Amino acid sequence: MRHLFKKEDMKKRNIQWDWRKIVPYGCVNNNSRHGGDIWRIAKELGRQPGEVIDFSASINPFGISVRALAAIKDSAGLLGHYPEPGAEAIRRELASYHNLPEKNIIVGNGSTEFIYLIPQVFRPEKALIIEPAFSEYRRALEVSGCKVDSYISAESNGFYPELDGLFAELERDYDILFLANPANPTSALLDKDTIMDIARRCHEHGTILVVDEVFIDFVEEESIKEVAAIRDNLIVLRSMTKFFSMAGLRLGYIVAHKEIISSFTHFSPPWSVNTLAIIAGVESLRDMDYIQRSKKWLRAEKSFVQERLEHIPYLKAYPSEANFLLVRIMLDGIKARDIQEYLLKEGILIRDCGSFTGLGEDFFRIAIRERVENKILLDKLERFFKESSRLLLDSSATRLLDEIPQG
Ligand SMILES: Cc1ncc(COP(=O)(O)O)c(C=O)c1O
Secondary structure, eight states, X not given: OOOSSOHHHHXXXXXXXXXXXXXXXXXXXXXXXXXXXXXXXXXXXXXXGGGSEEOSSOOOTTOSOHHHHHHHHHTGGGTTSOOOTTOHHHHHHHHHHHTOOGGGEEEESSHHHHHHHHHHHHOOSEEEEEESOOHHHHXXXXXXXXXXXXXXXXXXXXXXXXXXXXXXXXXXXXXXXXXXXXXXXXXXXXXXXXXXXXXXXHHHTTOEEEEEOTTGGGGGGGOOHHHHTTOSSEEEEEESSTTTTOTTTOOEEEEEOHXXXXXXXHXXXXXXXXXXXXXXXXXXXXXXXXXXXXXXXXXHHHHHHHHHHHTSTTEEEOOOSSSEEEEEEOSTTOOHHHHHHHHHTTTEEOEEGGGSTTOOTTEEEEXXXXXXXXXHHHHHHHHHHHHHHHHHXXXXXXXXXXXXXXX
């Protein structure tokens, strides 16, 4: 079969990369790319998608705001029309919610749309990602032909980037730096001063800094959105997926300098935000009760889960500034995959973090959900470790006995 791009064509167009090496999205063998694939799991288990308890995607378990849901139902009659081209209604509402001018915001089909537009707008040749991180940064950069390096936030530094090392790395003049705050899957949160320091260093080297804040709504006061609106090298990525539980509707946005926003308007496809997302987004931002309840719930529920995890031997949960926890298995012979498989049989999905750069097979991530579901998960984890440690002890005792010289 003829390849879409011949090598000679690629050379002529000065395309350096081989896109065939990039794993296609939605590929059948690509199981561990993201959390949240309840569709595939439900099919495998012979259940309905809604019957899977999903701890693998870190989404507010309250579900979409009741106000937003009612507005969606009322707007069914509008679905035969195109959505508002620039999604002005939600852009206006976001501006008022964040107390920022509209000219500093652009909305799109989830923040992922912007992760893919960023390389188109800035045409970077060399990028740096602070990892472990969301895999789409690398993929979006690589499909656009950009060379990508990683700067690892090591476990020994609490999964925070070591700043002197990072600043030294930035001397290598990257076109763009991606980091997430709070980071995913570690949930490490850098304070505003540190982000500003990084932004300044980036500025000195002509590097654009992308700060992915899709998990910051739970700690909104930590956002650097106001600074992003006035600096010319800072892009803040935001989303309504996580806090507002709108993953299926796809609504994300960027906060940046008006000139940067203006460049994005040239690259954005029309109607990328659908009517239901616009309507639900507006209502969600007005639902103060939902917003306050969500923040309060997370504080209480996260402590509950952390406390219970502390009592499960062989598990270490890292401190968390987001609505999920990164957990390490401290028992030799047990991998995250084993726990994932065990829980899947019970219809529970967790995120094996083995595919994240900088983590290993002994890390997994769980979202904080509602009490009933959290209890189910914690009970099952307790049972898993009771059974596994007994089995492992038995087999090592047998091995020891085998090693004792006979006669
Ligand atoms: C750190 C991070 N950024 C961005 C996204 C994309 O979110 P969305 O496209 O739904 O806004 C995700 C999704 O999991 C994520 O974890």
